[in-house]
Amino acid sequence: MPTHSAAEKPEKKVEKYLDLGHSEVENHAKAQQKVFEEHVSRTSSASRIISEFFSTNIFGFVYHYLRSRFGKRHPYHAYPSEGDRGIYQLTSSVPSRETVTLALLSDWGSDTTESDAVAHLVARYAPDYTIHLGDIYFVGTPHEVEENFTAPYASWYYGASGSLALCGNHEMYSNGAAYYQRLLPAMYVNVDGVKKSQRAAFFCLENEHWRIIGLDTGYTSVGRPFLEVLSPPDCHLRDEQMAWLRDVVKLNDPNDKRGLVFLSHHPYISAFREDYFKPGEQLCELLGEAARPVVWIWGHDHRLVGYHLGQNRSELQAYGRCIGHGGMPVETKMPHNDKEADKLAFYDRRVRTRIKRHELGYNGFCHLQLEGARLTATYRDLEDTTVMEECWKINLENANLDWEIKEKHKDLTCFD
Ligand SMILES: [Fe+2]
Structure with missing residues (x-):
């Protein structure tokens, strides 16, 4: 340290x-x-x-x-037309084990005692994959990337099967240079014993039941001075990414009934701050006939929240989960009005500590376990308490997605 x-x-x-x-x-x-x-x-x-x-x-x-x-924004990265296309087979790092595990952390790159505690907890579970859903504070500089991820004493846990990072708005506050030049070369997917460096801010991890698709909403989340007042950034998926989703991932294949899990930094739905419907609209249009309910996990809001199955200005139905409680002070206030509050399914409002006039909640991460048709998400706080455990089951015949709560903390705030 x-x-x-x-x-x-x-x-x-x-x-x-x-x-x-x-x-x-x-x-x-x-x-x-x-x-x-x-x-x-x-x-x-x-x-x-x-x-x-x-x-x-x-x-x-x-x-x-x-x-x-x-300054100039860092050039965008996409996958080449041959070789590494950004789709990887989900693989357990223990050959005899069929379950594949992933730790998802968002807004974690704060280099605080809390973010270290969360990372050390992740290490105890030794997930096959670790994924950062973006935001390295304050502005994603080389120094900040080093302190959180690449220095010998940095606490980020690198999964044996893979370690990947999405781009948040804070990485783009310094034009994305450190994200693309320092962080991505340190990230990788282990393919047959060979570590392939992460080449772009989007990727797909898949097996016969599930596709976990990392989306880049960060690059388009920061605008130019003055112009952004007239045309606010909408976090849209750039053409290169849309072409990859269409031509390489083939997201619009109606015969592919696998469960879809989208990961992004920015929220498709939020009851607290601005939400970003544009990526959902683009995905819905691309999916076409193949549209079905999805699981969508994001960060950006510094809290742990689960939303009711819902949509945002498109027909794309999502089980939205916000896990922006990785390393920043965790917020526990309710939304400003009942209309927003109606979107909530569960919300961790437990108070861990008070600093000045602020009541701060519990930092933590999301532990995903994939076992055949079942996807289990366990939300653990930095004290290794299970805040909530939920499970989805995908039916490969009709793409039907069943959901059930397996366990919840007695003090977790739940909404009907
Ligand atoms: Fe953010």
């Missing part, structure tokens, strides 16, 4: 993320503040502290801010 992390109290670290807005200015400022504090923690020279303050906090902030707002 880095010495500066160990020196800070947990409350100190998590406080930086309280009231975190979604403006790039604010996030850049906080990234620079973090750089500054780390410099301070490593030096005892007063003059050094002052000089670091000016060089990193002010000039550094302006530099990063301008680069992010006006």
Whole structure:
């Protein structure tokens, strides 16, 4: 573990993320503040502290801010027409075991005591695959990628069968450069003993019953200055990704009745903040006759929420699950009105701690287990408590998806 992390109290670290807005200015400022504090923690020279303050906090902030707002976005990555096409067979890392397990974490890249605790818990379960659903704080810089994922002391757990990362809006606050250049080369899928590096921000893991499709909503989540006021970013799936879904994944094949699990950073449905219907609309149109209820897991909202089977301006019915409680302060407030609250099926509103006037919930992750036609999702908090366990069963004859709750914590808030 880095010495500066160990020196800070947990409350100190998590406080930086309280009231975190979604403006790039604010996030850049906080990234620079973090750089500054780390410099301070490593030096005892007063003059050094002052000089670091000016060089990193002010000039550094302006530099990063301008680069992010006006700099060039990193080129988009898609799969080549031959070789690695981004579809991989779900494989257990234990040859004699048929069950395949995945740990899903979102908004985890915060380098806090809490995110470390969640990662260490993931390691105890040793899932075959680990997937980050995006957002590395504050602005997805190389340093932040290193601290969370690639440094020798970083706590991210790399699954033996694969470790993959989606792109969030925070990675794009620094134009996606560190995400594409530093993080993706460290991510991989193990194919017959060979680690294939992750090449694009979207992918498909599949077996005979299920297809788990990672979607990239991050690249189109951040707009250009001024223009975004007139035309707000809608997180649409870019043409390269749509072509891949159509021509390589063949999502529109009506004979393919496998269960579909979509993963994305941005929510298809949200009762709390803006939701993003565009990707769902695009998928619904592409699926055509093959449209059927899906499981869709996302982050972005810093809480653990399950939505009733529903849709958002398209016919695509989804069991929406928000798992943005990976490493940031977890929110527990109810939606602003009853109409929004009606969308909720369950919501972990348990209070773990209070900092200043804030009541913070429990960080955690989603543990997926695939066994034949059954897909079980277990939501574990950082104390290794089962908050909720639910199960879907896919019928390969008619693509019917059955759902049932297996277990729930006595203090989990559930809605009829
Ligand atoms: Fe986000």
